[in-house]
Amino acid sequence: MSNITIITSEKNWIEDTAITQLKGVAALPGVVRTVGLPDLHAGKSPVGAVVVTKGVIYPHIIGGDIGCGMGLYSTGVECRKFKLERWVTKLNNIRELSDIQTVNPYEEPSPIYDLGTIGGGNHFAEFQVVEKVYDQETCAMLELDESQVMLLLHSGSRSYGQRILNEYKDCHGLAAGSEAMQSYLADHDQALLWAARNREIVVNKLLGYLGYTSQIQKLIDCQHNFIEQKGDVYIHRKGAVSAELGPVIIPGSRGSLTYIVKPAGNTEVSAFSLSHGAGRKWARSLCKSRIRNKYDRDTIRQTKLKSRVVCHDTDLLFQEAPEAYKNIDTVIASLLQFGLIHVVATLRPVLTYKG
């Protein structure tokens, strides 16, 4: 199909089902361009995908986790003072973040009922340290301080986004200018706003629980499930970030490095978008049977990078194991090969918390 671009390279594996799904959305009425990024994989609709439409939008492409994204924060905690065992113990003492009270600092009531929680699945909070700086100038611009522990938070609009989708899930596209489209986009924008606010609230709550609140600073926040209107087209990004809002974060898994990258000059080829992660390699249902013999109850809570994992759900530990994801270095190499990014820095996980 002429309106499909796949950003990939020889070494980067993309499953056939994902390509078939991408072809499916490319054939929808009003779709003018479709891009599969190197992290493309199958989902309810394809993930790691960009769908550009004219005259219509498709809520089902974005799905229920409207506004899901990654926020990177510096914690104010000096790496040399970071007490891994103490934080592991403290995090093991809470089952979920809902065990700690949430204060809504905004005047309006929150449409997210479970405000202050991260959510399940592959949502996570991860403490990281700087592994390598490639671009000192951009790091300085971001105020990325190598001596500090960072916190990467992956979360979305929680049950709010799903409530919005439920209202529109039977529509086969919302026509531009229609009341239904205006109403969806108004709800969608609220979900983006509150998803970003929720990330901030969670970061403050988590660090407050660990005894640190005074020097938290947001460095980057990039959403990856949303619709952007650009001129007369609508860019649907499902598991894809905008390449037009400055540096972005591309994590791999709890057992691999996270990349901070800067979009390069011409990202028209990828519909002004970049990857949001490594992308899933194995279906959740296959993970436990494939790797259960490799780990015991302690070793599944550590990674080859010597980081630790706090998660009370054993099945989830297997479903989200590093083996379940594609190789992040290959994803980054594909983006580099297409001239879409410059690498700014890499971060190494030290402790992953799953709610």
Ligand SMILES: Nc1nc2c(ncn2[C@@H]2O[C@H](COP(=O)(O)O)[C@@H](O)[C@H]2O)c(=O)[nH]1
């Ligand atoms: N650093 C970590 N990265 C992770 C972890 N679990 C998943 N991931 C990466 O995040 C994206 C998010 O995907 P989404 O489609 O659910 O938004 C995923 O593709 C992985 O590359 C983790 O625990 N730590």
Ligand SMILES: [Mn+2]
């Ligand atoms: Mn997400």
